Amino acid sequence: MFVVTGASSGIGRAVTVALAERDQSVLAVARDSNRLSQLAVQFSRVTALASDLLTTEGVRQVVDACAAHGSLAGIVHAAGTLIEPQAFGAIDTGVLLDEMRVHVMAPIELNQRLRAQLSRIVFLDSYSSNDLRVGWAAYSIVKAAAQMAARSAAEELRDVQVIRxxxxxxxTPLVDAVLNSPADSPTRRTFRALQSTGKLHPPDEIGEWIARLLLDTSDEELAARPTWQYGESF
Ligand SMILES: NC(=O)c1ccc[n+]([C@@H]2O[C@H](COP(=O)([O-])OP(=O)(O)OC[C@H]3O[C@@H](n4cnc5c(N)ncnc54)[C@H](OP(=O)(O)O)[C@@H]3O)[C@@H](O)[C@H]2O)c1
Structure with missing residues (x-):
């Protein structure tokens, strides 16, 4: 069984669908039980688990749901949204703290508590962790912390394959909201430029790519590359 967090939307949902279409069992984790139930109805191999990874209880629910399964084929950490762009001087630190919890702390805790069962761990990394872009400070700060968690996991968890x-x-939905927003902004211009040059990828392509990394790539191939970039592999 695979565990996919953030399975109700965007990349996590697409990974869940791609794995289920390849006859893999998936524990699909997010808060929105309606959207998760739709997936479970569509795919008999998908089990829905409505949990809030902002909370200790939510993390415990995932660990408990995995207890009966013995070994796990892998976990995909896709929970956590693209934080809405905001000026550095106006960063909502409450939102920042919550997103740190979901993007960084929950994956660390899940990796620790499921480690004995896990074979592969996928982190969704972002160029925002290194790029400085006006309006994106909050998201970049969170993704930089998540990247260091992923790099540390890759370095120290020798018995698990870590895929960055x-x-x-x-x-995904927030990108759509920015694209369709009436107000001009640097972010909207960036996304529109990416869209017009075909660089805004459909989630289902990314879901299939992650499924190939998990199902079709050997431990040796994974160990040989520190990172995987969509469009540069397969
Ligand atoms: N989209 C991009 O261009 C892009 C690029 C690089 C990396 N990424 C990374 O990919 C990951 C997914 O992004 P996305 O664009 O697919 O976002 P998305 O469409 O907004 O999906 C985010 C998912 O996280 C879940 N989630 C949010 N808060 C949660 C919580 N407290 N507990 C449990 N689940 C929670 C949401 O479900 P509920 O609301 O139902 O809980 C949803 O399923 C993120 O780590 C993002 O940084 C995205």
Missing amino acids: AFPGAVR
């Missing part, structure tokens, strides 16, 4: 996957820009 850079999907590039993916057309």
